[in-house]
Amino acid sequence: MEESLKSICYDALVIGAGIAGGEAALNLANTGYKVLLVDKELSVGGKMIMLSKVFPTLDCAACITTPKVSEISRHPNITIFTGSEVSNIRKLSDNEFAAKVTKKPRYVHVEDCTACQLCEKACPTSVRDQYQFGLIGRKAAFIPFSICSPKAAAIDIDNCTLCGACERACPTHCIDFTMETETIELHVKTIIVATGFNLFDPNNMPRYGYGKFKNVITAMQMEREIAPTRPYHTILRPGDGKVPDRIAYVLCVGSRDASVGNPICSQICCMYSIKQAQLLMGALPMADVTIYYINIRSFGKGFEEFYQQAKGMGVNFVKGKIGRISEKENGNLILRYEDINKGKLQEAEHDMVILSTGVLPNKGIDGLFENETLYLDEFSFVGQSDKLASPAKTSIGGVFVAGAATGPMDIPDSILSAGAASSEAISYIIQHA
């Protein structure tokens, strides 16, 4: 079997093509190193490319991510494998790591696909669209999202009925059901882990009714509703399609809460909620927006001013953690909370509730390594061996970490952390040449 494996060599392997992995890859590539950038999703861009706008600049996330993504995709020193996973990493010597990359079949020849969407139209199967966080459906033959890169169709083989309609509809004959999983043996000199984070699953907090009450959604779903590539072209509550006018944000859902196993603060939720509140005030000028919080943590550059701006715009900030949410017959929601400023238990009615879910580690990264141990910290984020003086170093020499894989982080902090990881990786390659 070994003979059938393709073997390839690069200077660096970057695992995860979100904004941190992308930035790290670009830094390496711009200084002349050959990089393999691997992501398990069908597009590069990670979570950032899915966002609406970014705080506190209110730049459109798509508008600032796509140039970066284009730069990454076109860079002569970067090779991208999407829909691929890395495993079995072995350190062979100080300047050589071997790894296995498994490239799952997309069933579409990307170079021939023009993203004409005729396959989408032809496909009879509908499933929930994971890239719109379940708000709408998509086909089994689909373009992941409008600004994805590579911009090409993919076949969701788990849901495909193999009816062949897409194949017949495709004008460039780029759909190919004979594609198979490819396994590639990879040799690199250094590795950057930029595997990002997961969002807390609010199903684990039944008292907020997520999954049961239709008008309780997550902040990531709201990101999609207000993004330029949004699913509805306006803001609707999912229960009945009504345009909401009394919107509530519940902060610290799955953060600062030992009862759900996550005692730490997620660092980004206050700010993204304030940003969404501002965008909602702009999109729905008549709507009331209330943010229920424990502490507002607007600590970064320009953040406090952004928070004050939201207050000035009329966003209502209430200090108090929501105890329970219940649903009325008309789909409205009753929030029960202690209003700390007033020292009273209160109830408030809203017609839509957004849960600002926290940041959790992307578990299992340590399992990628075979003959060395990648230590994780007490919260299961990738451990940092020299936290203050070399934050990008891990327990394995030559393996560095970037972005939210080490803990909650916003975009600029991820960019800085990626800069540090790439700096260490470049130094490592030069020092171990």
Add this chain to the structure above:
Amino acid sequence: MKKKKIGVYICHCGGNISDYVDVEKVRQAVEGEDIVFLAKTTMFACSDANQREMVNDIEANGLTSVVVASCSPKLHLLTFRNVSQRANLNKYTYVHANIREQASWAHSDNKIGATEKAIHLVKAAIAKANYAEALESNKVKAQKSVAIIGAGVAGMKAAISLSNKDCEVILIEKEPFVGGRVAQWNSLSTTTETGKEIVKRLYDDLITRDNITICTNSEVISNKGSVGNFTLKIKTTPRYIRQSFHPEDLTRAIEVCPVSVPDEFNFRLTQRKAIYKNYPGEYPQTPVIDIKNCTRCGACEKVCPAVDFNEKEEITEITVGSVLMATGFDPYTPGYGEFGYATSENVITLPQFKRLIDEQSGTLVYKGKVIKNIAYIYCVGSRQTKGDNTYCSRNCCTSTIHAAVTAKSKFPDINNFHFNRGLRTYGKQEILYADSLRSGDIYLQSYEDGLPTVTIEGNKTIVKINDILTNGKEIEVEADLVVLVTGMVPRADNKVGTLFKLPKGRDKFYNEIHMKLRPVETVIDGVTIAGACQGPKNIAESVNSALSAATKSYSIISKGELESEPLVAIIDQDKCTWCGACEKACPFDAILKVEDKGKIVAEINNSVCKGCGMCAPVCEPDAINVTACSSTEIMSMIDTLV
């Protein structure tokens, strides 16, 4: 002139433009123009698919120039220039029209007007494209060396990182010793290593490297040139102590010095001599004579032969490819009487408190008084509602809690009262907050419009607050010590920033190009910013930004050559009469006075000129043109617009 064939692309920007500007109407309005060969609309002009389509269009139809009407050129000018280049067009034939910031966003209340304005802007861009010329980039040799200004932890880490990449580094520190603020701290959160140990570890590494030159007691006093070749003058103040010395002699010299001045290292809590070292393990190991405060009594000279008052100030000139600024921050100094500062003996700042607990053991004593109750007042000099510092200083909540926890473990009898405005122990720092709550610290939170007050009654200080957490009850604490949690402010002495014309933000910290995606680069090509000079940061964040800045600085110069934009001013030396007006108008010192054919005329230094055009309108004989913005191009645009 060959007739132009122009391709025009009008972008929806996913609704950012098309929600207010009727992009199809814009397309129809321009497609009939004589030189427009094709006009299309697109959902995202910047998307890969559209870029591919543009390349195909250019190649298939032999277009001579492309216009994209989309967002600000700041975002995508380069993107589309590169598209042109990939299709074998000269990239400077590309013309950008901004119909998002200038039409759709600015006129979201008037869709018809926004559309009309967009049509005008696109037509003007087409007019400019008609005259756009092929230009070649200027190539400049770049020195493979970086000057790092500031040898705190950020500067030191950046130096090591660049040295690892075989890059020459000149590390310039204004103070006589390296280590910056971190050298002032002992205990740090999340590590057992002290601040001084981290500094020692970095310094021990620095001095083993041949490609790093450390200049302490040194300041950059002038800057000429630009990216690739910055020529800096460095002024080094002597230490007045020769390198080789007997440690015992120096100890005696310090003993005999009769001068006593407040010790800034200990935030003026203690006094030091005119010949001094801040702490025993400090780097460089050679002490220094503070000549401003020295009375030249000669007492030290008598006991220590290494003292040498004949050492002279030195000026060195260096040329480097890039400059990395890591000048750090100052702690905020409270105003006279601000929460009792300077009016009560019991009031100190957080940095002073941290020095105080480092220096003492057993019982905590301040000014002869045993300290039991400590009140920490948060956000002093940060999040001001009445001052200029509206920003949050990011690090002080964690730093205070860490100091309080450290104090409590060292002096178990103390009680900590935290008068805060909502704790911001973001991320994993939350655990520290939880630890402090468990150890019995008391947290009292003020309303936004009712900050705590400090009342001085004799030698007592009473801190009062209406506490949110107990339903607004007025609570008072008689504090033996009031610690003002002072935030970070930009360095008061910012001469060096001015030398490089570094822009500052509303908060007066240095401004990056883009807050989200380019946090360490500045609008001055070749100058990067690292650490707290860009905004408040903790140690790990400073190091991340230092390494990022090092990477960016390195990638600029690593190839030894760089391309600069050909967009520069051009002098018609026949017309020039050298009145000097252009020289005065130029913000980049790019205009030189030269003699040409026996006549004094102006000349442009192309590697410094940014093509900003400030010189052109002040030139009376109209001898200056700016490439790609020639009078013909601009006039044709104006004709279209009016």
